[in-house]
Amino acid sequence: MPADLPPMGCADRWSWLQRLRHQPELVAEDWLAALEAGVLGADQDLLAVLAERLDPPAQLRMLRWWRQQAKPDPALPAQVLRHLDGASAAWLLEQLAAGPAALAAELPPAVAAALLPLLGHQRQRQAWPVLQAWLQAPIARHLRRSALEGVARGLSVWPRAQLRVVLSALAAGLDTQLAATAVDLLARLPGARRALVPLGLRQLDPQVAERLGRRLAAIPARPLLLVVHGRMGGGLPAELVALAAELERRRGAPVRLQALSALAPPAPQELLLGDLGDQPLTLVPLLLLPGGHVRHDLPAIARHWAGFARLQRIPFLGAWPRWQAALAVELAGLGPRDSQGFAVPLLLHHPLEGPLAGRYLATLERRTGCRCLATPYSAEHLAELQLSLSAPALPLVLAANRLTDQLADQVGPPLLQRPLLHQLLLAELEALP
Known part of the structure; x- marks a missing residue:
């Protein structure tokens, strides 16, 4: 019984608590009532024993009692709250939902700092906006760090895209400890290179930059196979050759081009080191339209390489949302929209057939x-277009070809020669696993 517990400092207290710990049945109600009545103090050694035996309702009862104390011990919640429990999570959310504004009212900073990590530990998705508010607020550093610890504890349940944005902003911030932890958390996410690589382009604290380098070194890039149209006989445009060389330099892993017009693919030994079949390989179709190459040729290419490596296929370039968004920006720079009385910009593309093409x-x-x-590349059609083209136009081709050569003055350079699109493609490919 609680009344039999030897006082602090008594030589028998440790052995008494050990016997209590190993009792097959422990009536938590008696001990909780004694704590609430002030008969017992919330001593660390006693809590260490009781916490192991508290069920979810009992742990919530302890938290509520703790919150009512004039000077609550900041260590108690972490010691007591061991179960993932909806009621306890709801109570934590209730305490912290008002955000940092609650600090000016009834929420002591020490209480907030103790509860923020536990809110994340409960892994309730609805806690994300609350943790985000505490993390981004201009408040004391120890409170922001507590919020980040909460984010770390529930890392797998938060909205992935929002999480990357928030952590990337922290990594570039002025608080070195927050920034370093943010880098570590980004490195724990699936596809970590996509978030970590862009950080290398930002101005970081030297210690954070060093940590970023270590994290990237621990996530080696896979070899890349870039599938491209190519030219007659398998020739490769200079823009694509330069892109592959720059990618290989940045990624520190082999990057090769496979032209659809080539008679044979690259030799596996050019891409894969060590035992064939055990190496990972990422296949990236740098194709802009869902034509026959995407629907028929790519599956055959994938089957070929799957015989030599553990293959990961990436969707064709024209389907990437970021690429489409960049095209929209490039098109917007060509001229005003028809809402202002001008022609809508044109996107000149190779002709496609079928319902899939229409939907795309x-x-x-x-x-x-x-x-x-749709723009056929025959001399007759290009000559006619050269005379009739009046609206601003963008050629939907990566590298220079007959369209961009003959209509250079009207449509400008191919997409890879445009800085925005070139840099975006380079960054996206560099960040791939």
Whole structure:
């Protein structure tokens, strides 16, 4: 019984608590009532024994009692709250939901600092906005660090895209400890390179930059196979050759081009080191439209390489949301929209057939604000277009070809020669696993 517990400092107290710990049945109610009545103090050694035996309702009862104390011990909640429990999570959320504004009212900073990590530990998705508010507020550093600890404890349940944005901003911030922890958390996320690589382009604290380098070194990049159209006979445009070389330099892993027009693919030994079949390989189709190459040739290429490596396939470039968004920006720079009385910019693309093509082009028009115009590359059609083209136009081709050569004055350079699109593609490819 609680009344039999030897007082602090008594030589028998430790052995008495050990016997209590190993009792097959312990009536928590008696001990909770004694604590609430002030008969017992919330001593660390006693709590260490009781916490192991508290069920979720009992742990919540302890938290409520703790919150009512004039000077609550900041260590108690972490010691007592061991179960993932909806009621306890709801109580924590209630205490912290008002955000840092509650500090000016009834929420002591020490209480907030004790509860923020536990809110994340409960792994309730609805806690994310609350933790985010505490993390981004201009408040004392120890409170922001407590919020970040909460984020770390529930890392797997938070909205991934929002989490990357918040952690990336922290990594570039002035608080070195927060920034370093943010880098570590980004490194724990699936596809960590996508978030870590762009950080290398930002101005970071030297210690944080060093940590970022270590984290990236621990996530080696896979070899990349870039599938491209190529030219007759398998020739490769200079823009694509330069892109592959720069990627290989940045990633520190082999990058090769496979032209659809080539007679044979690259030799596996050019891409894969060590035992064939055990190496990872990422296949990236740098193709802009869902034509026959995407629907028929790519599956055959994938089957070929799957015989040599553990293959990961990336969707074709034209389907990437970030690429489509960049196209929209590039098109917006060509001229005003028809809402102001001007022609809608044109996106000149190779002709496509079939219902899939129609759906894709309609989606592209909706997302970029352009009008897609099928453009055959025959001399006759290009000559006619050269005379009739009046609206601003963007050629939907990565590298220079007959379209951009013959209509250079009207459509400008191919996409890889445009800085925005070139840098985006380079960054996206560099960040791949």
